[in-house]
Amino acid sequence: MLKTVAAVLIEGVAPFEFGTLCEVFGIDRREDGVPPVEFRVCGERPGLPLRTSVGAQFIPELGLDALAGADLVAVPAAYIRDEYPPAVLEALRAAAARGSTLLSVCSGAFILGAAGVLDGRRCTTHWRHAEEFAARFPEALLDPDVLFVDDGDVITSAGTAAGIDACLHLVRREQGAAPAAAIARRMVVPPQREGGQRQYVELPIPECTGDSLSPVLTWMLDNIAVEHTVSALARRAKLSERTFARRFVAETGTTPHRWLSMQRVLLARQLLEETTLGIDEVAERSGFGSAALLRHHFHRVVGVAPKDYRRTFAQSPARAG
Known part of the structure; x- marks a missing residue:
């Protein structure tokens, strides 16, 4: 059951991908029959602004210590770079060790890869970055052709809107079909986009x-x-x-x-x-x-x-x- 979700923001975060997490997990939808979720917005320096990929700024309210106790730690896309903040990577490793489920949206998979939590794990990312991802993280089992990959306690999604599919899938997995459908109706998106990649790896049929x-x-x-x-x-x-x-x-x-x-x-x-x-x-x-x-x-x-x-x-x- 998802009771607490912590979103981790870094410099250059993508607003749409972060907004996806906010829409699915951060809005109180109890009137629609969706169980309440505590949504935490976390960063290395709480209270200080972070630039986004489009020139706006986000200010995380909480620090990385707020990842403790989160059922889900979610990492939205951010611009790809050679190195990521060491404190963030360590916090992600610690969350994985504590048993939190990790979720990345789009190029957020690079952050999980840099933290080492994708080694030996099935995963995906935006098709445009697949070649670079495979070169940087050769131990990760990348599937560049799918919409998202559910590998148990690690879920990775492909580009942009595929994050919606991954988030709704997680809600469906943890809370049932009815809450996922209720959220999808409010977002005016299909609750599932299916395909031929079996039970936990899904491809889109538009x-x-x-x-x-x-x-x-x-x-x-x-x-x-x-x-x-x-x-x-x-x-x-x-x-x-x-x-x-x-x-x-x-x-x-x-x-x-x-x-x-x-x-x-x-x-x-x-x-x-x-x-x-x-x-x-x-x-x-x-x-x-x-x-x-x-x-x-x-x-x-x-x-x-x-x-x-x-x-x-x-x-x-x-x-x-």
Whole structure:
């Protein structure tokens, strides 16, 4: 459970990446059913301003001693340099030794790498810096192609907005799907962007970036257990089949069939976590129709069988089935 999050700022911190941490962990969202989190903003020199990457300044309220007792120590991106503040690196090593989970956003992975906490660990960073990162930290197990990597007590994310995905994933892992979805709704972002890298490493399938198909997408989700043909969806969108298919790919990054299959897998994951429905009922409600079809699609996306996933993530004991 996440009760205390400490964000560590250094000179040249990136405002967006720090803002991501603030949005996910620093805002009181108890009215939306999100458990409260104590959010600490820490720096080597508390009370003194730090320049950001865009010319503004941040003033950390607390010193590095405030990392003590934090469940999560988060490191936002900062401009990459040859050397990082020794006191910050030592504080990160101490936090790791105490058992805190460490999270980096974008080039914040360089700070974790300089602290030595990524040696022998799976990790990622912004694709643009992947070659430099691999050269500087050859002991780290870098995967430059993923959105983020969850390696247990170390989570690293790729560039910029991927930090949102990593943070929401962590909320989901520690607090459940409902709080993660509530935060995502308030941020107006998808609660998950899935892909083919199994259970803990996720790749993006872009969500809708335009408004023209939003009513159709919403209708598909509201009727997720119904079979949908391209021709029927095109009629609902008042477009030709060819135009609809082309626009769907342009706005979502994938085909109608694959998009719907992914949404069904996401719903199945939620049902497996939050309900005691049997596998057959989960398959029916999520639109797969049969347990066999659910198992096929679920394993392809998540990398484990539905029963195995439930055994790990269920919030309450499930009925057999």
